């Protein structure tokens with residue numbers, strides 16, 4: 001109700017603030033008839049990294065934490081019931097035992113399992129409880145799919161599977177009765193409907209009866225995953241991504257590609273195939289920040305490279321995988337593979353292209369086909385390294401470039417320009433890239449809102465003969481980089497919008513851009529700010545999300561000139577403008593940012609067209625104050641509001657609100 005009132009108030013104020021006047025002289029001229037650059041379909045994309053519990057505990061909908069007992073502490077996330085008994089590794093009870101066993105030689109990827117021995121156990125006397133990812137988000141009337149792997153010599157133990165709310169009350173249960181016997185593992189699946197909504201539910205498995213049974217890979221998924229894929233992704237989170245209509249998705253990182261050391265690097269081949277054979281590793285964000293420890297943060301790879309490609313396809317985004325270049329994170333160990341041992345890393349890149357695009361007659365194309373996707377994923381580009389720098393990076397990159405271009409000349413290569421956007425390291429790579437000319441250079445910018453406002457002209461005078469630019473990671477920091485005080489507020493969002501007008505104006509050079517990081521759990525983050533926040537049941541887009549969305553869903557096809565007194569409007573009087581046309585919809589789309597704390601009158605003349613439609617749509621993103629944010633409780637406080645206005649002639653007068661991004665659509669006749 002409160003929200004509807006707010007929208008109504010916003011609409012009224014927009015209507016009052018917009019007037020169209022055919023008489024008044026304008027200093028801003030937009031030539032809608034002359035394209036100065038094409039805008040790539042990839043222009044506005046997303047960058048997914050498993051940070052802030054973005055994958056496990058986030059978009060990957062698995063509710064059980066440490067389902068295969070492979071975390072460093074095998075019972076992390078689990079409690080043997082009743083709680084008060086003995087050590088977590090070897091629980092002794094009158095009614096039975098829970099032990100952790102390790103079959104290292106027999107199953108290297110997933111060695112641990114639990115052995116339950118029960119002696120006349122009853123519900124309540126012997127069990128295992130999983131706490132999920134800071135609780136489990138459960139929805140009333142939704143089906144939940146429980147499964148596990150088991151092995152037993154003879155039937156004897158039944159499992160009473162139940163979800164309980166935060167008070168311990170059952171909100172859904174079923175019975176699992178393993179029937180198969182022998183020395184091999186079997187899968188048992190059961191499902192049930194939840195009777196209540198709960199954000200902090202737990203899963204109990206009570207053992208009943210007598211005997212011994214081995215259990216592994218205990219899993220619980222909601223049925224309402226994205227595209228209802230079993231074992232899939234959280235649909236609310238994927239929907240937020242799909243709504244951005246992203247041109248590409250960069251994955252899986254970020255620093256997790258590099259790893260703290262090379263053994264902890266991301267290796268895509270370990271992330272495909274049977275889930276229980278995807279050997280998990282510690283997530284480097286587990287230990288990265290002493291001030292934000294995340295001891296229960298691992299990468300189980302339930303969301304692996306096959307799923308990433310599938311996600312890209314689902315949301316219509318070009319896949320952009322980033323691979324380790326033979327160097328671990330240079331902020332951590334800087335460990336490097338010697339040049340003479342780089343081959344397996346290069347081979348991983350070559351094999352990845354084959355995995356994505358090869359037909360069923362190729363080794364890796366056959367693997368993809370067997371996983372259920374005979375058609376190509378149409379991979380067109382690959383990133384070599386994340387934030388790498390120095391001569392060691394250059395010499396490794398060259399080897400990747402030669403090998404990839406020799407076998408796949410059409411695959412575009414994205415090189416890293418390190419972690420900085422200026423300075424000695426940046427300049428060194430910048431000069432090197434003039435010689436080696438990778439297709440794209442990935443630049444990252446984490447800085448103050450003022451930096452973003454002052455750098456809207458960054459690319460106006462960049463060299464046009466070198467590599468194209470991928471603005472791969474950016475986010476305005478309301479405090480400072482890695483400060484826990486950073487907020488996703490309107491001010492940061494508007495400063496990013498100003499910067500994006502500069503990227504758009506230079507779309508001949510800048511072919512891709514993505515905000516970072518993408519996701520954060522409200523109770524499990526390591527890094528802020530982030531584009532989308534969520535808890536176990538809810539999710540919301542930040543003001544920064546709506547800036548991205550306004551650019552990506554109003555991409556257009558061609559940049560046209562928008563000049564004020566003959567120059568791009570990039571900060572003069574706190575105003576920023578970029579304009580595009582869309583050859584499919586025959587529209588002119590003008591994006592305007594007012595970064596000042598006062599409203600501003602502006603006027604633009606539209607040239608190069610015969611006639612305009614007599615109405616325009618005007619969408620405004622602003623808020624009550626520069627500090628305003630969205631939140632779980634108030635997810636839509638800052639969001640775009642659209643109104644239609646009348647247009648006469650080819651001149652438009654607008655009042656731009658303080659701290660605002662305004663997008664105007666005009667039909668060209």
Ligand code: AHR
Nearest residue numbers: 254255256386387516517
């Ligand atoms: O986006 C968070 C981190 O910032 C990324 O992992 C890394 O590339 C950058 O330093």
